[in-house]
Structures are given as C-alpha cells and as structure tokens.
Amino acid sequence: MGEHRPDRPSRRTRTKTTTPGDGAPEDDASPTGTHVTLQDVARRAEVSLATASRVLNGTTQVRADLKERVLAAASELAYAPNAHAQALARASSQAIGLICHDVSDPYFAAIARGVTRAAAEHGLLVMLASTFRDPAREVDYVAMLRAQRARAILLIGSGFEDRAWERSMGAELDPYMRAGGRVAVLSRHRSLRVDTVQPENREGAAALARTLLGLGHRDFAVLTGPRTLTTVADRLGGFRDALAEAGVSLPDDRVVEESFTRDGGYAAATELIRRGLTATCVFALTDVMAIGALSAFRYHGVDVPGQVSLAGFDDIPIVRDLVPPLTTVALPLEEMGERVMNLAIREPARRSRVERFPGEVVLRATTATPARRRPG
Amino acid sequence: MGEHRPDRPSRRTRTKTTTPGDGAPEDDASPTGTHVTLQDVARRAEVSLATASRVLNGTTQVRADLKERVLAAASELAYAPNAHAQALARASSQAIGLICHDVSDPYFAAIARGVTRAAAEHGLLVMLASTFRDPAREVDYVAMLRAQRARAILLIGSGFEDRAWERSMGAELDPYMRAGGRVAVLSRHRSLRVDTVQPENREGAAALARTLLGLGHRDFAVLTGPRTLTTVADRLGGFRDALAEAGVSLPDDRVVEESFTRDGGYAAATELIRRGLTATCVFALTDVMAIGALSAFRYHGVDVPGQVSLAGFDDIPIVRDLVPPLTTVALPLEEMGERVMNLAIREPARRSRVERFPGEVVLRATTATPARRRPG
DNA sequence: GCGCATTCTGAAAGCGCTTTCTGCTACCGT
DNA sequence: ACGGTAGCAGAAAGCGCTTTCAGAATGCGC
Numbered sequence: 001m002g003e004h005r006p007d008r009p010s011r012r013t014r015t016k017t018t019t020p021g022d023g024a025p026e027d028d029a030s031p032t033g034t035h036v037t038l039q040d041v042a043r044r045a046e047v048s049l050a051t052a053s054r055v056l057n058g059t060t061q062v063r064a065d066l067k068e069r070v071l072a073a074a075s076e077l078a079y080a081p082n083a084h085a086q087a088l089a090r091a092s093s094q095a096i097g098l099i100c101h102d103v104s105d106p107y108f109a110a111i112a113r114g115v116t117r118a119a120a121e122h123g124l125l126v127m128l129a130s131t132f133r134d135p136a137r138e139v140d141y142v143a144m145l146r147a148q149r150a151r152a153i154l155l156i157g158s159g160f161e162d163r164a165w166e167r168s169m170g171a172e173l174d175p176y177m178r179a180g181g182r183v184a185v186l187s188r189h190r191s192l193r194v195d196t197v198q199p200e201n202r203e204g205a206a207a208l209a210r211t212l213l214g215l216g217h218r219d220f221a222v223l224t225g226p227r228t229l230t231t232v233a234d235r236l237g238g239f240r241d242a243l244a245e246a247g248v249s250l251p252d253d254r255v256v257e258e259s260f261t262r263d264g265g266y267a268a269a270t271e272l273i274r275r276g277l278t279a280t281c282v283f284a285l286t287d288v289m290a291i292g293a294l295s296a297f298r299y300h301g302v303d304v305p306g307q308v309s310l311a312g313f314d315d316i317p318i319v320r321d322l323v324p325p326l327t328t329v330a331l332p333l334e335e336m337g338e339r340v341m342n343l344a345i346r347e348p349a350r351r352s353r354v355e356r357f358p359g360e361v362v363l364r365a366t367t368a369t370p371a372r373r374r375p376g
Numbered sequence: 377m378g379e380h381r382p383d384r385p386s387r388r389t390r391t392k393t394t395t396p397g398d399g400a401p402e403d404d405a406s407p408t409g410t411h412v413t414l415q416d417v418a419r420r421a422e423v424s425l426a427t428a429s430r431v432l433n434g435t436t437q438v439r440a441d442l443k444e445r446v447l448a449a450a451s452e453l454a455y456a457p458n459a460h461a462q463a464l465a466r467a468s469s470q471a472i473g474l475i476c477h478d479v480s481d482p483y484f485a486a487i488a489r490g491v492t493r494a495a496a497e498h499g500l501l502v503m504l505a506s507t508f509r510d511p512a513r514e515v516d517y518v519a520m521l522r523a524q525r526a527r528a529i530l531l532i533g534s535g536f537e538d539r540a541w542e543r544s545m546g547a548e549l550d551p552y553m554r555a556g557g558r559v560a561v562l563s564r565h566r567s568l569r570v571d572t573v574q575p576e577n578r579e580g581a582a583a584l585a586r587t588l589l590g591l592g593h594r595d596f597a598v599l600t601g602p603r604t605l606t607t608v609a610d611r612l613g614g615f616r617d618a619l620a621e622a623g624v625s626l627p628d629d630r631v632v633e634e635s636f637t638r639d640g641g642y643a644a645a646t647e648l649i650r651r652g653l654t655a656t657c658v659f660a661l662t663d664v665m666a667i668g669a670l671s672a673f674r675y676h677g678v679d680v681p682g683q684v685s686l687a688g689f690d691d692i693p694i695v696r697d698l699v700p701p702l703t704t705v706a707l708p709l710e711e712m713g714e715r716v717m718n719l720a721i722r723e724p725a726r727r728s729r730v731e732r733f734p735g736e737v738v739l740r741a742t743t744a745t746p747a748r749r750r751p752g
Numbered sequence: 753g754c755g756c757a758t759t760c761t762g763a764a765a766g767c768g769c770t771t772t773c774t775g776c777t778a779c780c781g782t
Numbered sequence: 783a784c785g786g787t788a789g790c791a792g793a794a795a796g797c798g799c800t801t802t803c804a805g806a807a808t809g810c811g812c
Contacts, residue, residue, distance in 0.1 A: 035525075035555040037768055048792040053770060061790070078551040083523040084463040085768035088797045093460065095503065095524070103479060103504075104489035104693075104710075113480035116506045120513070125520055127471065128479075128504040130492045137496070144501055147459040148471070149411075175454040179411040262693070295697045317480075317638070321671045323699035334480075413798055424762040429800060439760070461798035464767045 036077045045073040056081070087149060095125045096344065097145035100156040101133045105261070105288060106316040107333065111156055111186065114337020122345060124151065133260075135165045142172040152182035152344035156337075158231035159188030166190070184344035186336060188230050189354075196354045197340040201231055201313075202238035204329040204359025205283075208311055209242035211361045212281050216369045217309065218248050221279035223268040223289050225260035235285050235313060254279060258289070265292025273300050280308060280370035287312035287319050287328055294322060294366065305368035315362060324365030331359050412453045421449040432457070463525060471501040472720065473521035476532040477509045481637075481664060482692040483709065487532055487562065490713020498721060500527065509602075509636075511541045518548040528558035528720035532713075534607035535564030542566070560720035562712060564606050572730045573716040577607055577689075578614035580705040580735025581659075584687055585618035587737050588657050592745045593685065594624050597655035599644040599665050601636035611661050611689060630655060634665070641668025649676050656684060656746035663688035663695050663704055670698060670742065681744035691738060700741030707735050 042052035047066050054060045055070040062070075073079075087093040098115055100108040112128065119126045127150060129141040138155075145153050153176065160166075173192070177183055184195040212220070220243065225232050240250045256271050258264035265284055269292065272282065284290035290312030297304050304310050304324065312319060315330035336357055343353060418428035423442050430436045431446040438446075449455075463469040474491055476484040488504065495502045503526060505517040514531075521529050529552065536542075549568070553559055560571040588596070596619065601608050616626045632647050634640035641660055645668065648658065660666035666688030673680050680686050680700065688695060691706035712733055719729060 035768090036551065038770095039768075049769080050771080050792055050794090051790090054791090057770080059770085063790070066791085078547060080519060080522045080548075080551070082464070082525060082768050083520075084460040084469065084525060085797090086523075086770075087460040088458070088464055088799090089768080089770040091797065094520070098504075102489065103492060104482070104485040106480070106482070106485070106694075109480040109482070109485045112504075113478065113506065116479060116504065117508070120506075125517075125524065126504050128474075128488075128492065128502050130489065130496075132493070141501075143456060144459075144470070146456045147462075148501065149458060149460060171454060172456075175412065175456070262697070291694070291697050298699070318482075318667070318694055321638070321667050322697070323674070411798090415798075425799080426762055426764095426801080427760090430761090433800080435800085437760070442761085458798050461767090462800075464769090465798080465800040467767065 035082065036079045038079070038081065040077055041070060041073045041079050044077065045069040091149075093149045093151055094123065095127050095148060095150050096341070097127045097129065097141070097148070097150040097153040098156065099129045099131060099138060099141050099145070099154065101260075102130050103128060106318060107286065107288060107314050108156060110316060110333035111337035111340075114334035114339075115154060115156075115341045117334075118338040118341035124345075135160050135162065139165070139168050139172055142169065142176070146172060146176045146181065150181070152184065152341075154340055154344055155183070155185040155188065155192075156340070157187055158229035159185070159190060159192065161190060161228050161230060161233070182344045182348060184340050186340045190230060193352050195340075195343040195349070195352050197336050197343065198354050198356050199331050199336065200356055200358045201234035202241075204313065204331075204361070205235040205238035206242035207359070207361050208283065208313070208329050209239045210246075211363065212283070212309070212311065212367065213243070213246050213248065215281075215309070215367060217281040219279045219281070219370075220248070220250055221254040221256070221272055221277070221282045222250065223265055223272070223282060223284040223293055224255055224257050225264065225285055225289070227257065229260070232285060239283055260286055260289065262288050262292040262295075265289030266296045267292070269293035269296035270300070273297075273302065277302065277308065281367070282308055282310050284310065284312045287314040287316045287326060290326055290328070290366075291319070291322065294326070304366050306371055309367040309370070311367055313359070320364065322366075327364045327367040328362060329359035330362045331357060411458065412455045414455070414457065416453055417446060417449045417455050420453065421445040467525075469525045469527055470499065471503050471524060471526050472717070473503045473505065473517070473524070473526040473529040474532065475505045475507060475514060475517050475521070475530065477636075478506050479504060482694060483662065483664060483690050484532060486692060486709035487713035487716075490710035490715075491530060491532075491717045493710075494714040494717035500721075511536050511538065515541070515544050515548055518545065518552070522548060522552045522557065526557070528560065528717075530716055530720055531559070531561040531564065531568075532716070533563055534605035535561070535566060535568065537566060537604050537606060537609070558720045558724060560716050562716045566606060569728050571716075571719040571725070571728050573712050573719065574730050574732045575707050575712065576732055576734045577610035578617075580689065580707075580737070581611040581614035582618035583735070583737050584659065584689070584705050585615045586622075587739065588659070588685070588687065588743065589619070589622050589624065591657075591685070591743060593657040595655045595657070595746075596624070596626055597630040597632070597648055597653070597658045598626065599641055599648070599658060599660040599669055600631055600633050601640065601661055601665070603633065605636070608661060615659055636662055636665065638664050638668040638671075641665030642672045643668070645669035645672035646676070649673075649678065653678065653684065657743070658684055658686050660686065660688050663690040663692045663702060666702055666704070666742075667695070667698065670702070680742050685743040685746070687743055689735070696740070698742075703740045703743040704738060705735035706738045707733060 038052050042049045047070060051062055051066055052070050055062050055067045103109055103112060116126050131138040173183055185192055186197045187199055224236055243250055256268040258268040284293050290310060302308055312326050312328040315328045319326035319328055339355055414428050418425045423446060427438060427442055428446050431438050431443050479485055479488060492502050507514040549559055561568055562573040563575055600612055619626050632644040634644040660669050666686060669686060678684055688702050688704040691704045695702035695704055715731055
C-alpha cells in the first residue's frame with residue numbers, strides 16, 4: 001500500500017530488545033558476550049535480512065538508498081560476518097590446511113612462506129599444523145582439517161613408508177576427497193594419488209654425486225634421516241646409483257642415520273668421526289643436517305673442505321651465510337610452496353597432476369678436490 | 377550435478393516428509409560432492425539426530441546398544457563432524473589465529489613452533505597469517521580471524537607506532553574482544569590493553585651494552601630496522617641509554633636503518649663500511665640482521681671480531697652455528713610462544729596481564745676486546 | 753496395582769547466514 | 783489503456799549441528 005516514504009519515519013520498528021532511551025549518542029555496542037549479526041545490521045538499516053546479505057556480498061543489485069543504509073549500519077555496528085555461518089550456508093570455507101613436520105625448520109618455513117603468500121592472493125586463510133614428525137598426529141590433523149571443511153589440505157614433506165600409516169591416512173583423505181575436498185602434496189608419492197609438487201630428489205642427488213665425483217672424490221659418506229621417509233629413499237638412492245655408475249660403492253657403514261635435524265646432523269657427523277673418518281666427501285641429505293655436521297666437524301677440528309668436503313640438499317636461505325658457504329642442491333622452496341597451493345585450489349583434473357622441480361647443484365665452498373688420502 | 381541419494385530429500389525442498397522407516401539398510405558411500413552428515417549417521421543407526429549427537433559427544437548417558445550402533449555407523453560412513461556447524465551451534469570454535477610478520481623468519485618460526493605445540497595440547501588448530509610487514513594486511517587478517525570466530529588472536533611481533541594503524545586495529549580488535557574474543561600479543565605494548573608476553577628488549581639491550589662496554593668498547597654502531605616498530609625503539613633506546621650512562625654517545629650517523637631482514641643487515645653493514653667504519657663494535661638489533669652483517673663484513677674483508685665486534689639479539693637457533701658464533705641476547709623464543717598461547721586461552725583477567733621475559737646476554741665469538749683504534 | 757521419581761529418547765528450536773521463491777512496482781510496447 | 787516483462791525487496795527454507803523440552807519407558811515405594 002505504501003509508497004516508499006521519501007522521508008524517514010521514526011526509526012526502529014518493533015524492536016524487541018533494543019536498548020531503551022535512545023539518546024543522542026548512538027549507543028549500540030552491546031557491552032559483552034554476543035556478536036553483532038546480520039540480523040542486527042538489517043534491523044538497524046530497516047531492511048530485510050536478504051537485502052542486507054545482498055548488499056554486503058554484492059550478489060544482486062540493490063536500490064541505492066537501501067544499500068547505503070546497510071553499509072552504514074554495518075560499519076556503525078562494526079559488523080563482522082560469521083565465517084562459520086557463511087561456510088555452512090555456502091558449503092565452502094575460506095581456509096586451507098597446511099600440514100608440515102615443523103614450521104621452525106627452515107625448509108618448511110620457506111615453503112610455508114610461499115603457501116601463505118599464495119593463499120593471501122586468493123583471500124584464503126592458512127591453518128597450520130606441525131606434526132613434529134609424528135605420523136599419528138598427522139592423521140589427527142587431517143581429521144581436524146576435514147572437520148573444518150578446509151577447502152584444501154596441503155601435505156608438505158616426505159610421507160612415511162608405512163602400511164598402517166598409509167591406511168589410516170587414506171581413511172581420512174578418501175572421504176574428504178570424495179566429498180569434494182582437494183588435496184595436494186609436496187614431496188611424497190607412494191600411495192597417494194593426488195596433485196603433487198615433486199622435487200627431483202633422486203635426480204638432484206645423482207647430479208650432486210656426479211659433480212662430486214668430477215671433483216675427484218671416490219670415498220663418500222652419507223648423513224641420512226629416518227629411512228621410512230620417501231625423501232631419504234630417493235636422495236640416498238639417487239646418490240648411491242650415480243656413484244655406482246662410476247664404479248664407486250657406498251658401503252653401509254658409511255651411511256649414518258640420525259634425525260632430520262640440525263642436532264641429528266651434528267650427531268651423525270660426530271659418529272662418523274668416531275668411526276674414523278676416511279671419506280673425503282660427506283653428503284648430508286638435507287641442509288639442516290649439513291649445518292649440524294659442519295659444526296661438528298669444526299668442533300672436532302676437521303677442516304672443511306680441507307680434510308673433508310661437505311654437501312647438503314635444499315638450499316635453504318641460511319646456508320650461503322655459513323662459513324664456508326655450503327655446497328648444496330638448490331630447490332626453489334618458496335615457489336614450490338606457491339605451486340602446491342595453486343595446484344590445490346585449481347579445478348581438479350581427471351587425473352592427478354605432478355609438477356616436477358629439478359634441483360640445481362650449486363657449488364660453494366664446503367667442497368673442494370680431495371686433498372688427502374685418496375683411496376688406492 | 378545430480379543427487380544420487382535416494383534416501384535423502386534433495387536440498388532445498390520443502391518436503392517435511394521424513395523418510396519413513398523403510399527397512400532396506402544399504403547405500404552409503406555417496407559417490408561424490410556431499411559430505412556425510414550426522415543425519416546420515418543417525419539414519420543408518422536408526423536413532424534420532426539428538427541421540428547420535430549425544431553419543432558422539434559423550435554429552436549424556438545413552439543406552440549401550442544405541443551407542444554402539446551410532447559408533448558403528450559413524451565409522452562405517454567415515455563421518456567427520458562439520459566444525460562450522462558445531463562452531464555455529466556451540467558459538468565457539470576450535471581455532472586460534474596467529475599473526476606474524478613472516479613465518480620464514482627464524483624468530484617467528486621459533487615462536488610459531490611454541491604456539492603450535494601449545495595449541496596442539498589443547499586440541500586447537502592454528503590459523504597462520506604472515507603480514508609481510510604490511511600494516512594494512514595485518515588489519516585485514518584480524519578481520520578474517522574475527523569472522524572465523526577464532527577463539528583467540530595472537531599478535532606476534534612488534535606493533536607499529538602509527539596512529540592510523542592503531543585506530544583501525546582497534547576498530548577490529550575492540551568489537552572482537554567485546555564479543556568475548558581473546559587477544560594476546562607478543563612484543564608490543566602501546567595502545568593495546570591486552571595480555572602480553574613482553575621480552576625485556578630495553579633491559580636486554582642495556583645489559584648487552586654494559587657487557588660490550590666492559591669488553592672495552594667505546595665506539596659503537598647500530599644496525600636497526602624501521603623506527604616505527606616498538607621493538608626498535610626499545611632496543612635502540614635501551615642500548616643508547618646504557619651507553620650514555622657510561623658517558624659514551626651514539627651519534628645518529630652511527631645508526632643505520634634498514635629492513636629487519638638478513639639482506640637488510642647486509643645492506644646496513646655495507647653502508648657502514650662505505651661510511652668508513654670506525655666503530656669497534658656493531659650491534660644489530662636482531663640476529664637475522666646480524667647474520668647479514670656478518671656476511672657483509674666477511675665479503676668486505678672486515679675481520680670479526682678482529683677488526684670489529686658484532687652482537688645480535690634474540691638468539692635464534694642458527695646463530696650458534698655461524699662462524700664465529702654470534703654474541704647475542706638470548707630470548708626463550710619457543711617458550712614465549714607457548715606462553716602467549718596459554719595466556720590467550722586462559723580465563724581473561726580483569727586487567728591485562730604482562731609476562732616479562734628477560735634477555736640473557738650470551739657471549740660468543742663475534743665479540744672481543746677492541747683490538748685497534750681506540751677512540752680518544 | 754497405582755502414583756511418582758528417574759532415566760533416557762526424539763522432536764524441534766535455534767546458531768547466523770545464503771539463496772531460492774514469491775510478489776510487488778515500474779516500465780515497456782502496442 | 784492493457785498485458786507483459788524486468789527489476790528488486792522480503793519471506794522463508796535450509797546448511798549441519800547442539801540443546802532444550804516434552805514425552806516414553808522404567809523403576810520404586812506403598
């Protein structure tokens with residue numbers, strides 16, 4: 001019946017619980033406890049819920065004056081939409097999950113940087129989980145992320161070669177993916193048929209081996225992490241195979257296994273020394289281990305590269321600042337992080353994509369031609 | 377996209393018809409698109425929604441056989457509760473927000489490690505945001521986290537001493553806190569009345585200054601980050617004041633400002649050299665800058681600590697592996713991360729708590745008694 | 753055997769939002 | 783002038799869960 005009133009009639013319609021005494025100052029701020037809802041905004045703007053929603057989302061054209069009222073109301077009330085309600089209503093969330101072993105490891109930190117950067121570009125929030133290398137915890141996190149209806153789950157870091165783990169991981173991941181969840185992994189392959197960013201560990205390690213061989217080394221030792229990690233298998237395998245091609249063998253007692261950490265590297269190098277270091281060149285499977293090894297060598301008065309050459313893998317940013325700067329196989333970590341993120345939110349392909357990132361051998365000063373004791 | 381669920385009313389119909397109890401228990405694994413809901417579980421267990429919910433939450437005693445049926449159904453369907461729906465219904469979420477400048481900075485990485493560890497203990501998920509030192513982005517993230525109804529928001533890293541920023545930050549934080557959101561910060565104080573973990577930057581820097589003075593240095597230079605950061609003000613202030621107490625001044629041209637990064641440190645040190653380095657001791661306001669500085673000195677053939685001593689601040693893990701190992705002021709970064717997390721989820725106090733963490737000067741090998749050119 | 757307290761179950765009302773669907777007004781062509 | 787169409791506002795139906803609330807079933811005392 002009514003024309004749209006050109007003038008504003010008394011504000012506040014049948015407000016149920018609006019604060020009485022609508023004095024001069026715009027008193028709205030409920031003192032505590034409850035959030036401002038879209039309903040509040042709509043009421044204050046004297047429009048329907050639907051209209052308020054439309055204005056705020058720009059879904060549909062809304063008459064200019066209404067639009068303005070809504071916007072004003074929203075800002076006056078400092079309205080923040082409830083992302084959970086939105087996620088529920090839209091059946092999709094604004095968050096992606098990132099699972100890695102340990103954020104404070106420079107390798108993961110660099111990748112996480114790439115991921116968060118890429119996520120920011122898409123207006124996504126990153127939920128970060130560190131498993132501290134506990135497979136069970138990894139599965140738990142996937143469950144949580146699944147519950148959060150994360151738009152995608154990113155698994156960063158080597159998978160475990162373990163049947164039980166693969167099974168329970170699959171039990172979480174399968175239903176997640178079946179329901180439309182996206183999964184992408186960095187650096188793992190076995191048993192997971194998902195989009196993958198794959199550093200060429202095997203080839204990189206092989207290339208490194210050849211380079212080291214080219215320097216004249218014939219006597220190697222390797223500092224490795226847990227053998228259940230696919231990365232270990234690949235890097236160690238690639239290295240060993242390339243050596244074998246040149247007729248150089250890598251006896252088992254030259255491979256020292258420790259945890260994939262700085263301290264692990266330190267311990268492994270120390271163990272090597274204890275066994276009576278004869279190798280002229282040591283390959284630490286990750287830069288982080290190499291850092292520890294370098295310190296161990298220094299501590300024990302073993303000159304690098306004078307007495308022994310040392311090489312790592314990953315090229316985390318810090319290694320160029322070491323003394324001597326570390327020879328390593330460079331991986332574009334941050335870029336890999338961006339790629340895995342982008343893979344995950346891209347339209348799913350019929351079959352899983354694999355993006356390979358070759359490693360580039362970068363020779364720095366921890367390696368030199370073998371100076372002593374060449375194997376006869 | 378077709379719905380293939382015969383036993384499930386298609387979305388958004390107004391059919392009130394609950395499917396009558398037709399016997400045929402079969403058809404579960406929905407091929408695609410839609411998640412398993414509690415409704416599905418209840419139906420399969422032939423109990424009500426309420427009962428299923430109660431079983432899964434252990435809210436109330438439920439008859440043993442029903443309980444068993446629900447549990448079985450849930451596991452057979454690989455049910456994962458929708459955290460958004462839970463958050464909505466319970467009006468509280470399982471996630472906390474962590475805002476830092478850059479995860480890949482070892483300082484933040486170490487803190488993030490502590491935070492994620494503590495969060496895991498409480499079954500919380502951490503939503504991580506890197507601002508890349510952009511104040512506007514920081515405010516945006518708070519808005520997002522607010523929308524997510526994050527249980528708490530953790531602001532890690534120095535705040536900006538900037539009126540406009542403080543205002544817009546407050547505009548987000550105030551309503552959030554008023555609605556029951558918890559906020560805790562690490563390393564900032566101005567303008568935010570919230571629970572705080574406070575490294576004693578001023579005192580730490582002062583203690584460092586005194587130690588350095590004690591070594592015999594009288595001629596200092598400082599490598600600093602952006603002056604709008606409170607951390608810069610505190611560390612620089614503390615250092616300068618302690619110097620002043622000993623009658624040593626720190627002229628402005630001895631303070632080089634660069635970004636708070638490794639490259640910033642490198643650039644700042646290079647600039648110092650360009651100006652004709654006369655100081656016998658250089659204080660880099662963060663270890664990360666010190667790392668860059670150390671490399672710059674090495675590159676330019678300046679011996680540390682032979683020609684110049686160098687000290688940092690924070691004691692990030694890597695600095696003990698530098699050559700020479702870096703003298704610095706140690707902060708228990710990981711522990712601080714745990715504390716700020718715990719502060720945030722603890723019952724809010726009537727007035728904001730402040731937990732102070734003193735820095736401990738740890739002398740390593742980048743500092744020595746001044747070997748040359750003593751002033752005066 | 754009956755009334756009443758005691759459990760436990762299921763129906764239903766939200767939580768805050770999006771998105772039909774319906775219905776209105778204004779405008780168009782003829 | 784009239785039907786037809788476009789454009790836009792509002793009512794209401796969910797999204798998947800938790801949690802009252804009321805009702806059914808059981809047990810007890812007398």
